[in-house]
Amino acid sequence: xxxxxxLIGTLCLATVLPLMGSTSAAMxxxxxxxxxxxxxxxxxxxxxxxxPWESIQYAADNASPGDxxxxxxGVYNEIIExxxxxxxxxxxxxxxYPDEQPLIVSPxxxxxxxxxxxxxxxxGFALTDMTNDGIFISDAHNIEVNNCEVYGSGNIGIHIVTYxxxxxxxxxxxxxxxxxxxxxxxLDVKADSPAVVEDNxxxxxxxxxxxxxxxxxxxxxxxxxxxxxxxxxxxxxYNNGPxxxxxxxxxxxxxxxxxVIYDNNAPVGGIYYSGGSGSIIQDNIIQNNQHSWAVGxxxxxxxxxxxxxxxxxxxxxxxxxxxxxxVQSPGLNLDIRNNTISTDPISFEVPxxxxxxxxxxxxxxxxxxxxxxxxxxxxxxxxxxx
Numbered sequence: 001x002x003x004x005x006x007l008i009g010t011l012c013l014a015t016v017l018p019l020m021g022s023t024s025a026a027m028x029x030x031x032x033x034x035x036x037x038x039x040x041x042x043x044x045x046x047x048x049x050x051x052p053w054e055s056i057q058y059a060a061d062n063a064s065p066g067d068x069x070x071x072x073x074g075v076y077n078e079i080i081e082x083x084x085x086x087x088x089x090x091x092x093x094x095x096x097y098p099d100e101q102p103l104i105v106s107p108x109x110x111x112x113x114x115x116x117x118x119x120x121x122x123x124g125f126a127l128t129d130m131t132n133d134g135i136f137i138s139d140a141h142n143i144e145v146n147n148c149e150v151y152g153s154g155n156i157g158i159h160i161v162t163y164x165x166x167x168x169x170x171x172x173x174x175x176x177x178x179x180x181x182x183x184x185x186x187l188d189v190k191a192d193s194p195a196v197v198e199d200n201x202x203x204x205x206x207x208x209x210x211x212x213x214x215x216x217x218x219x220x221x222x223x224x225x226x227x228x229x230x231x232x233x234x235x236x237x238y239n240n241g242p243x244x245x246x247x248x249x250x251x252x253x254x255x256x257x258x259x260v261i262y263d264n265n266a267p268v269g270g271i272y273y274s275g276g277s278g279s280i281i282q283d284n285i286i287q288n289n290q291h292s293w294a295v296g297x298x299x300x301x302x303x304x305x306x307x308x309x310x311x312x313x314x315x316x317x318x319x320x321x322x323x324x325x326x327v328q329s330p331g332l333n334l335d336i337r338n339n340t341i342s343t344d345p346i347s348f349e350v351p352x353x354x355x356x357x358x359x360x361x362x363x364x365x366x367x368x369x370x371x372x373x374x375x376x377x378x379x380x381x382x383x384x385x386x
Contacts, residue, residue, distance in 0.1 A: 031090040032066025035059055036097070039074035056080045056094070056104075066090030071125070073100030079108035079130075086119035088142070096124030096147075106130045111150075114140040115164045121146065128152040134180065139165030139195075145172045151179045157210060161188040162195040171201040177210070184210040184240060187227050189219035197251075199229040206236050212243035214264065218250040218274075226251035226276065234258045241265040245272030245300070246289055254279040262287040270314075274302040281309045288315075297326040298341075305332040314341045 041052035111127035134150035214237035324341035
């Protein structure tokens, strides 16, 4: 397999990891009015480029479907709570003015709050210093967060959660999420407010230096339904933790594809997937994620069924007695094959009386490579070509 060289940079992600997937709401033709916001504007102005509004919140309160709001560079000391929705054919778009970056320095618990809204795009913002979550999405659908930096929040960088209701078809794309006090990106079903978290997309992001997991997609104990249908694709995830796993996953029909996971510090390692079925873990690079528990492995499958783990590359990913892949019972109808592993390839943990895992015969036929052949340069973040 040949890997192209990719240079990691905080501010140039859109040029580093090319956008994949279908045309987004952000690309939809502007169907409404165009307004402008600037730090030296006034909310008594008409919102033109010559006489802009001052507050992003004011723009959010007055936007209509199809409107495009350009936000000029500078510092905005406000929390923005979105209350008006767009439509599938006419989303409301908030975008940085070309070659300028607006910085949200929120004096409150969050920077962007999406509750009870849909079809909104935010593109090209930086957010910092929130006391809790950088971006909060709940009871919201078809929200796109593109090309944003979220850093320095007291808790979670970007939180998609069921506190207010279901959260479906939301997208976090081409963002840098770092230096947050909790998880980088967290898709979350709460036991006291169970609702659907479904068909969300997390792709082409840099997620690094967060205190807990890089990306978490789980449900609290007793919460149903589990988060499902999440696509986690082409993210760089590094220097996160220590807390449980770098990618902490639960739920059904997940697609975890093409991620680069390296130099994290997590008790159970790179990818921990518990309590789900119908998922695909494919084409990920997992390197040097230190484990502090004996159960640690690059990929841990705990009570997983009818899922596929193929074409992953695992190199020098060892902490305390680790394996490449651990299957914890019951693990039924698993397709594990064509993985390249530099550690012990695969082990099965079956307590007395439990059902033996059922996996493809190819599971033990992993390609073993030397420990000293890294796939990612830890100093530069550049993939090393075969």
